[in-house]
Amino acid sequence: MNLAEAIIHKNVEKHPVKSAIGFKKKDGTWKELSWKKFAEIVFKTASALKDAGVRENDKVAIYSDNSAEWIIFDLASMAVGAVTVPIYSTNNAEQAEYIINDSQAKVILAGDQMQYDACLEILKKENSLQTIIVSKKAVWIKKEFSSFYLEDFIAKASPKLEICKKETGDTATLIYTSGTTGTPKGVILTHGNFLKAFDAHFEFFRFKNFEEELSLAFLPLSHVFERSWSLLCLYGGARVYFLEDTKNIAKTLEEVKPTMMCAVPRFFQKVYAGVLEKAEEGSSLKKKIFNWAVETGKQIAELKRNEHPIPLGLQLKESIADMMVFSKIKEKMGGRLWFLPCGGASLSPEVTLFFESVGIHITVGYGLTETTATLTLFPLIHFEHGTSGKPLPGVEVRIGENDEIQVKGNGIMKGYYNKPEETRAVFTEDGWFKTGDAGKFDEKGNLVITDRIKDLMKTSNGKYIAPQQIENLLTNNNYIQQIVLIAEGRQFVSALIVPNFEFLKEYLNKNNIPFTNWEETVKKDQIVNLYKEKIKELQEHLSDFEKVKKFTLMPSEFEIGTGEITPTLKVKRNVVLKKYADIIEKMY
Incomplete structure (x- = not known):
């Protein structure tokens, strides 16, 4: 079945007047659209695409920040049997051009002026x-170059559409990997992969009453x-609100009050570190209350995790802990x-356990673009902190050579678009997809x-270092924003550390340390010593x-635009190591 059909027809028939999506209007208020x-x-947009010459299996690209128009264009493209090709809004013109040319996209939705200008040069x-x-009329366009505002493009199109029939194995989308290494590859995912x-x-x-849930689309x-x-939320009949500017996340959470939201570890680390920092700054009485509440929350969370009854006395403590501490965290x-x-x-695990103690369940999962996201994840109960959970129904996982995680199942891609050799390289002879990640199963599976x-x-001493675990440990601290470990072929571990400049600025003010610029500030003895102490404390239990024996504090963040990090904030290690080779050599 066509993915667009599966999402729209079922929900329109079931609850036509119930809200499907929400978005912010120009005046700052939130508006919802009913399923009808x-x-x-969606159908008017699909009809307009057909009128513009888009045919089955043609490629339609989206180069925009999150918006209601994004998801409308996505579903409309699939409804006419076309293939959606998303492009990160943070990609530069050159990266966008590569994806458009590689996929042979005929039509593109552009979000802002920069994206439109880049598309215009490509079209020329x-x-x-x-x-x-x-998507927005605030963008200045050149109509003589086949450019249209979405509103005008669909104005005269028919709202009636016969959705293009699709089989399970038909291509729904090409998602180009942001790639921490090498050239982006177009991952072919099918309608069946998603459904x-x-x-x-x-x-x-x-889930119980999933149709009552409200998800905020915060990640790209x-x-x-x-x-x-x-798409899963819409498929299940839940509402989805779209956040266009991620800088407004704190304000938006309070306005929208979502019940669900997917996020990356850095989001949780920042909230966790921020709460601990604030608690640390409080009076000794406030600290005691906070620590007591967290310990109480952990006891409750552990009982709930294992489906054990909660004694009446502990229930009473939970109410007090929630009223005095947790409700304030949750309200934020x-x-x-x-x-x-x-x-x-x-x-x-300390981060997931903390949120669990507050009463917020983080469902940690593991997956790749090539596996339609999720392979394994935490169930609602009987999960184990510090793991990536258990395989989804229909997913098989085995540990292959070099401890590599290899998988089979419903979500595995058809292959890389126009790259048969690269496709063959990631599958074993017996058809298992090689993830490139190392892993193991614990005794509970x-x-x-x-x-x-x-x-x-x-x-150089022959010891193996797993950098992600150590980097993760260190970025749990509020003073560290980004970190890259260096150890390959070296006699000891060193690191490039990007401070959390917001917190460091507060530290400078509190300690009357004059600020000139970050280049000079990160070299000051007081600041270097501050980080030495924090790193020593954080890695106490490591072998x-x-x-990390030596480190260099960086004066600015690693950037998406410079290719140092991916749009999902993963550091491109090879780019960083090459760019800062001189700084690294000085540490040895």
Whole structure:
């Protein structure tokens, strides 16, 4: 079945007047569209695409920040049997051009002025691109170059549409990997990949009243994680609100009050570190109350996790802990969040246990673009902190050579677009997909990720270092924003550390340390010593050979635009190591 049909027809028939999506209007208020109205706009957009010459299996690209228009264009493209090609809104013109040319996209939806200007230059080169649609009228366009505002593009189109029939194995989308190494590859995902993955999630969790849930789309829709999750929510009849500017996340959480939201580990680490920092600054009485509440919360969380009854006395303590501490933390996140899928990198058990004690369930998962996101994840009960949970129904996982995680199942891609050799290289002879990640199973059948096989480092002393675990441990601290470990072929571990400049600025003010610029500040003895102390404290329990012995504080963050990090905030290790080779050599 066509993915667009599976999402729209069922929900329009079931509850036409119930809200489907929400978005912010120009005046700053939030507006919702009913399933009936949402379907009408999707069908009008699909009809307009057909009128513009888009045919079955043609490629339609989206180069925009999250918005209601993004998801409408996505479903409309699939409804006419076309293939959606998302492009990260943070990609530069050159990266966007590569994806448009590689996929041979005919039509593109552009979000802002920069994205439109980049598309216009590509269209002028007379490649595959024929039409540019722009989602917002605030963007200045050149209509003589086949450019249209979405509102005008669909104005005269029919709201009636016969959705293109699709088989399970038909291509729904090409998602280009942001790639921490090498050239982006177009991952071919099918209608069946998505639909079977959605059904597996509902079988795994057995949600109650899912149609009453409200999810906030916060991560980029161009990434497989948010797109799969938002489409899953719509498939299950839940509402989805779209956050266009991620800088407004704190304010938006309080306005929208979502019940669900997927996020990456850095989001949780920042909230966790911020709460601990604030507690540390309080009076000794406030600290005692906070620590007591957390311990009480942990006891309750452990009983709930193992489905044990909660004694009456502990229930009373829970009410007091919630009233005095937890309710305030939850209110800052909107007050209603309870289910938070998390992926993209590992998350420390102390962070998941802390949120669990507050009453917010982080569902840690593991997956890749090539596996339609989720392979394994935490169930609602009987999960194990520090693991990546258990395989979804329909997913098989085995540990192969070099401890590599290998998988089979519903979500596995058809292959890389126009790259048969690269496709063959990631499958074993007996058809298992090679993830490139190292892992193992614990005694209860939970998957534990040890590291990216390519990232494992061997010191000159022959010791293996798994950098992600150590980097994760150190970025749990509020003073550390980003970190890159160096150890391959070296006699000890060193690191490039990007401070959390916001917290460091507060430290400077509190300690009357004059600020000139970050170049000079990060070299000051007081600041270097502050970080020495924090790092010493954080890595106390590590083996001596794993500990960071030397580090350099960086004066600015690693950037997406410079290619140092991916749009999902993963550091491109090879780029960073090459760019800062001189600084690294000085540490040895």
